[in-house]
Amino acid sequence: xxxxxxxxxxxxxxxxxxxxxxxxxxxxxxxxxxxxxxxxxxxxxxxxxxxxxxxxxxxxxxxxxxxxxxxxxxxxxxxxx
Amino acid sequence: xxxxxxxxxxxxxxxxxxxxxxxxxxxxxxxxxxxxxxxxxxxxxxxxxxxxxxxxxxxxxxxxxxxxxxxxxxxxxxxxxxxxxxxxxxxxxxxxxxxxxxxxxxxxxxxxxxxxxxxxxxxxxxxxxxxxxxxxxxxxxxxxxxxxxxxxxxxxxxxxxxxxxxxxxxxxxxxxxxxxxxxxxxxxxxxxxxxxxxxxxxxxxxxxxxxxxxxxxxxxxxxxxxxxxxxxxxxxxxxxxxxxxxxxxxxxxxxxxxxxxxxxxxxxxxxxxxxxxxxxxxxxxxxxxxxxxxxxxxxxxxxxxxxxxxxxxxxxxxxxxxxxxxxxxxxxxxxxxxxxxxxxxxxxxxxxxxxxxxxxxxxxxxxxxxxxxxxxxxxxxxxxxxxxxxxxxxxxxxxxxxxxxxxxxxxxxxxxxxxxxxxxxxxxxxxxxxxxxxxxxxxxxxxxxxxxxxxxxxxxxxxxxxxxxxxxxxxxxxxxxxxxxxxxxxxxxxxxxxxxxxxxxxxxxxxxxxxxxxxxxxxxxxxxxxxxxxxxxxxxxxxxxxxxxxxxxxxxxxxxxxxxxxxxxxxxxxxxxxxxxxxxxxxxxxxxxxxxxxxxxxxxxxxxxxxxxxxxxxxxxxxxxxxxxxxxxxxxxxxxxxxxxxxxxxxxxxxxxxxxxxxxxxxxxxxxxxxxxxxxxxxxxxxxxxxxxxxxxxxxxxxxxxxxxxxxxxxxxxxxxxxxxxxxxxxxxxxxxxxxxxxxxxxxxxxxxxxxxxxxxxxxxxxxxxxxxxxxxxxxxxxxxxxxxxxxxxxxxxxxxxxxxxxxxxxxxxxxxxxxxxxxxxxxxxxxxxxxxxxxxxxxxxxxxxxxxxxxxxxxxxxxxxxxxxxxxxxxxxxxxxxxxxxxxxxxxxxxxxxxxxxxxxxxxxxxxxxxx
Numbered sequence: 001x002x003x004x005x006x007x008x009x010x011x012x013x014x015x016x017x018x019x020x021x022x023x024x025x026x027x028x029x030x031x032x033x034x035x036x037x038x039x040x041x042x043x044x045x046x047x048x049x050x051x052x053x054x055x056x057x058x059x060x061x062x063x064x065x066x067x068x069x070x071x072x073x074x075x076x077x078x079x080x081x
Numbered sequence: 082x083x084x085x086x087x088x089x090x091x092x093x094x095x096x097x098x099x100x101x102x103x104x105x106x107x108x109x110x111x112x113x114x115x116x117x118x119x120x121x122x123x124x125x126x127x128x129x130x131x132x133x134x135x136x137x138x139x140x141x142x143x144x145x146x147x148x149x150x151x152x153x154x155x156x157x158x159x160x161x162x163x164x165x166x167x168x169x170x171x172x173x174x175x176x177x178x179x180x181x182x183x184x185x186x187x188x189x190x191x192x193x194x195x196x197x198x199x200x201x202x203x204x205x206x207x208x209x210x211x212x213x214x215x216x217x218x219x220x221x222x223x224x225x226x227x228x229x230x231x232x233x234x235x236x237x238x239x240x241x242x243x244x245x246x247x248x249x250x251x252x253x254x255x256x257x258x259x260x261x262x263x264x265x266x267x268x269x270x271x272x273x274x275x276x277x278x279x280x281x282x283x284x285x286x287x288x289x290x291x292x293x294x295x296x297x298x299x300x301x302x303x304x305x306x307x308x309x310x311x312x313x314x315x316x317x318x319x320x321x322x323x324x325x326x327x328x329x330x331x332x333x334x335x336x337x338x339x340x341x342x343x344x345x346x347x348x349x350x351x352x353x354x355x356x357x358x359x360x361x362x363x364x365x366x367x368x369x370x371x372x373x374x375x376x377x378x379x380x381x382x383x384x385x386x387x388x389x390x391x392x393x394x395x396x397x398x399x400x401x402x403x404x405x406x407x408x409x410x411x412x413x414x415x416x417x418x419x420x421x422x423x424x425x426x427x428x429x430x431x432x433x434x435x436x437x438x439x440x441x442x443x444x445x446x447x448x449x450x451x452x453x454x455x456x457x458x459x460x461x462x463x464x465x466x467x468x469x470x471x472x473x474x475x476x477x478x479x480x481x482x483x484x485x486x487x488x489x490x491x492x493x494x495x496x497x498x499x500x501x502x503x504x505x506x507x508x509x510x511x512x513x514x515x516x517x518x519x520x521x522x523x524x525x526x527x528x529x530x531x532x533x534x535x536x537x538x539x540x541x542x543x544x545x546x547x548x549x550x551x552x553x554x555x556x557x558x559x560x561x562x563x564x565x566x567x568x569x570x571x572x573x574x575x576x577x578x579x580x581x582x583x584x585x586x587x588x589x590x591x592x593x594x595x596x597x598x599x600x601x602x603x604x605x606x607x608x609x610x611x612x613x614x615x616x617x618x619x620x621x622x623x624x625x626x627x628x629x630x631x632x633x634x635x636x637x638x639x640x641x642x643x644x645x646x647x648x649x650x651x652x653x654x655x656x657x658x659x660x661x662x663x664x665x666x667x668x669x670x671x672x673x674x675x676x677x678x679x680x681x682x683x684x685x686x687x688x689x690x691x692x693x694x695x696x697x698x699x700x701x702x703x704x705x706x707x708x709x710x711x712x713x714x715x716x717x718x719x720x721x722x723x724x725x726x727x728x729x730x731x732x733x734x735x736x737x738x739x740x741x742x743x744x745x746x747x748x749x750x751x752x753x754x755x756x757x758x759x760x761x762x763x764x765x766x767x768x769x770x771x772x773x774x775x776x777x778x779x780x781x782x783x784x785x786x787x788x789x790x791x792x793x794x795x796x797x798x799x800x801x802x803x804x805x806x807x808x809x810x811x812x813x814x815x816x817x818x819x820x821x822x823x824x825x826x827x828x829x830x831x832x833x834x835x836x837x838x839x840x841x842x843x844x845x846x847x848x849x850x851x852x853x854x855x856x857x858x859x860x861x862x863x864x865x866x867x868x869x870x871x872x873x874x875x876x877x878x879x880x881x882x883x884x885x886x887x888x889x890x891x892x893x894x895x896x897x898x899x900x901x902x903x904x905x906x907x908x909x910x911x912x913x914x915x916x917x918x919x920x921x922x923x924x925x926x927x928x929x930x931x932x933x934x935x936x937x938x939x940x941x942x943x944x945x946x947x948x949x950x951x952x953x954x955x956x957x958x959x960x961x962x963x964x965x966x967x968x969x970x971x972x973x974x975x976x977x978x979x980x981x982x983x984x985x986x987x988x989x990x991x992x993x994x995x996x997x998x
Contacts, residue, residue: 015349023432024425035347054232057261059351059425060140060319 008069009049010040014062024059025052036064096454102378105410107182109162109227110150115404117295118151122284126152129278130225130257133250134271137259139282142321142422145259146229148285158255159224161186168457170236171490172206173198179226180213186224190216196636201487206242208714210249217251224254231260238490240266247271286318295320300327308337311344321422325354328405332361355426358405369396370405371434374427375442375465377458378410378418386449387442440466447471460495469503473510480513480556492517508537509556515566527570531563561590561602568605577612577759577799584609600629604642611649612760614798614834619649627662636670640680644720647687654837656691656874663687682711686724693727693734696877696920702731722748722764729771734878734920738775745771759799766802770809774882778813785810792823796830801839808846817853824850841870842879849886861894865909868894868917872909881920888921911939937978944971949988 017037022030026048028041039056043049056063126148129135137145146164153160163182169175177198184191193216197209234240244266247256258264271277287295292313296302304312316322326343333339339357346353359367372388373379381393397417400407406420419427431439443466450459451471456479463472476495483492496504496514504510511534518526538559556562568583584605591602607622623646630639643666650659666684685708692701705728712721725748733741745768752764765784772781790807804827811820824847831839844867852860871879880887895914915937937945940961947957958968972984981987 016347017349018352020429020433021349021352024429037349057232058141058421059349060142060321060422061349 004045006042006044009043010067012064013037098453105416106164108411109153111409115299130255132278133276135257136279138263139285143285144320159186161226165230167233171488172238173201173487175239176209182226187222199487206238207245210242210246214249214251221253227257229259231258232262289313308340315344322350329354329357371431374424383449387445469500473503477509489517489520505533508534508559561587565602581609612799616653616835637680640666644683652836652838660691682708683720689727695875718751722752726764726767763802766806769806773809782810817850821850868909877917877920880917891918941975948984
């Protein structure tokens with residue numbers, strides 16, 4: 001990863017989180033599901049990502065997945081079908 | 082226990098709150114009354130602690146701290162504790178805290194380590210750890226130190242130095258690291274060696290049986306076995322979950338129903354239960370909880386300041402009684418905090434209130450903390466309240482203290498947290514940031530900051546308000562200090578001319594009422610004066626700084642200034658004075674109980690240099706090795722380079738020429754820039770000189786050419802080392818007349834400036850030059866005068882290092898003296914001449930002690946000459962007008978002293994040594 005360029009991430013945690021936790025996760029989108037919650041959005045850089053992970057840790061949430069979402073920026077994306 | 086924030090001149094504005102808060106870090110947490118003791122875990126801990134390192138790694142809320150506290154309070158082992166926080170990422174502060182924690186379990190560490198920490202910005206953190214390990218190993222004891230909340234540590238410097246400690250754990254020391262993540266230090270090796278024990282979430286979870294005891298017996302909840310089992314399942318044995326349930330269940334009409342709903346829900350446990358708990362609370366408690374949740378730690382008074390109420394004391398009691406996640410930080414029940422998770426959940430809810438309200442709460446907290454001397458907290462709340470100017474003012478007021486404590490990392494962190502515009506608008510902060518950058522070696526960052534400081538000064542037409550720290554503060558006189566820091570930059574670059582100019586300019590900016598000029602300015606002025614060759618003034622200036630250092634109890638300052646003082650004295654040819662300077666430095670450091678100060682290495686190297694000059698090679702070697710080992714830990718590499726260069730000459734003198742060039746190459750490598758050659762960085766020139774001594778004249782000549790040295794250049798004291806190399810090259814290249822001309826010019830300057838050591842060296846070279854030009858008697862005369870000059874202070878190597886030609890000249894001189902009776906040279910005792918000659922003659926003779934071949938007396942010399950002429954004892958007795966017995970005695974002694982077995986052998990030996998022709 002280019003460490004200092006923002007990228008979109010998706011995190012999944014176990015448990016259903018209330019929307020109010022979005023502020024806790026620095027303005028990322030909190031999408032509660034049935035048994036899990038998705039936390040997604042643009043994360044500034046690597047340091048910010050690890051900060052978010054630390055918050056997940058500190059709340060005692062069980063992390064299920066961390067995924068970087070391909071940017072939809074045309075200049076960075078490959079040719080799509 | 083010693084106050085770990087052991088203050089000196091610029092002491093902290095101490096406050097009772099601050100001291101009390103500080104003490105809480107080292108307080109082993111209170112045990113909660115309804116704690117459930119789990120013997121299996123306590124046993125596990127007791128055994129695990131026997132290992133070198135015990136890791137207690139589990140997410141928040143698993144009861145790590147409670148368990149460790151219970152163990153610590155009940156164990157027979159001496160246990161020290163420190164609860165780490167985010168400010169401890171400054172390595173100096175971190176180790177200060179660890180030392181304080183260790184002190185609780187094993188007294189006597191702090192007094193050795195604290196002085197070291199004050200000079201810590203000059204040292205690598207490993208140096209601090211080394212000193213700690215040495216001290217602990219010197220008086221081993223069994224003890225355990227607990228580092229709680231280690232997950233807050235992110236600093237690489239701290240991680241590395243901790244890893245270093247674990248690698249070199251002194252016998253008897255046990256470490257416990259407790260945190261929410263595994264620390265990023267190499268654990269694999271410790272695991273493999275069986276030195277690591279672990280207690281993890283798996284171990285900490287409550288089994289259903291343990292949960293039953295906890296919930297039913299301890300907390301007296303009437304729950305069915307099915308409910309308990311479901312709870313244990315849902316929370317996965319997480320004790321905080323149980324606590325929250327216990328609170329939520331109180332006053333529920335249908336506890337079983339509640340539990341069923343809870344365990345059946347997928348909602349995030351913490352959130353669900355916190356909501357339940359909060360809903361149970363009356364409004365006045367709920368609002369108190371929410372409003373005070375933004376505080377990291379608090380007293381009743383701080384709560385009142387924030388809530389605007391006056392019931393803080395009662396509220397805390399209520400919360401404590403209700404077991405609402407209040408954690409007492411000390412025994413006096415003064416400072417508290419909330420359980421981290423509970424606080425997090427509360428804060429999330431608080432955020433939903435108006436942001437202005439939240440900012441106001443932070444503002445109140447910041448003001449109270451500031452008023453009570455709690456700088457770190459006040460800063461955090463100010464920034465959170467969006468009041469960067471408050472924060473900036475706090476930082477400005479605290480700079481002196483922080484720098485005095487050696488916590489440069491903290492200052493840098495604070496400054497980078499402030500918005501750049503705010504820093505730029507405050508000249509003192511710009512200056513502080515510049516100082517911090519300079520100390521950290523980030524030299525490129527310094528000038529822009531200084532420019533910003535000046536710009537800020539110009540923009541403010543009014544004068545800066547007086548600094549809170551008073552006139553002696555680190556930021557007292559901004560214009561002078563800005564200029565002075567530029568002088569330091571120039572010095573670091575090796576630009577001597579600029580250093581001198583700027584130092585003098587800085588002095589002009591001092592105001593009249595600054596009778597004692599600020600120390601940094603004084604320092605640069607002393608350097609400037611030295612560089613200009615005003616030796617007497619330089620000696621006085623550095624001696625003054627040494628005195629200041631001693632009276633302030635700063636070994637580090639005294640020793641650093643001592644390095645320069647010794648150099649100045651050596652330039653003046655005062656070997657004895659230089660020796661005393663360095664010896665006094667060592668004595669002072671050990672008297673004040675600061676043997677751990679690494680700067681002591683510089684004194685050893687200074688001593689080594691003097692002993693070398695006097696050909697006391699064993700002593701020189703001992704000191705230089707000690708000095709080099711210590712100086713490797715300093716961040717400034719100049720002393721190390723100097724030591725390695727001295728080592729090189731010692732090896733050369735003892736016949737290890739390859740070892741010599743090896744050491745000299747290393748000396749050149751450790752310097753930051755090899756291009757800088759000057760008085761302060763003579764090593765490159767020294768290397769060239771060594772090349773000549775080894776006979777590698779071509780390489781030396783190549784260096785001379787690279788440096789662009791010409792005989793016709795204008796000569797300056799600061800470049801003298803280089804031009805002396807040029808002279809040597811000329812001599813070696815058989816251009817003695819050119820060499821002589823150059824030497825005369827260098828010598829004239831040296832003479833005028835009273836730099837006797839240079840005068841001596843130049844005389845020696847001139848003697849060689851005269852000899853090369855065929856003027857033997859002129860050479861001997863010059864040499865004789867040089868010896869007369871060198872004798873009082875015991876100079877030997879300055880002659881001996883010049884090789885076989887010098888040796889033969891010395892031999893000739895001795896013979897001439899003996900024959901012709903006293904001219905000027907007879908001011909010098911023959912035995913001194915003998916020593917010099919022996920040193921010059923062969924490397925090995927110089928290395929061995931003079932006991933090997935004792936110095937011959939005047940008489941014995943005469944006898945030797947006659948023995949060589951084949952005279953028999955009777956003839957000798959007649960000639961000398963003494964008894965036969967006397968002659969026999971002289972002959973025996975002479976033969977013995979020469980280590981021979983017969984007269985013939987003695988004569989042969991003498992010829993070998995050049996005592997005879």
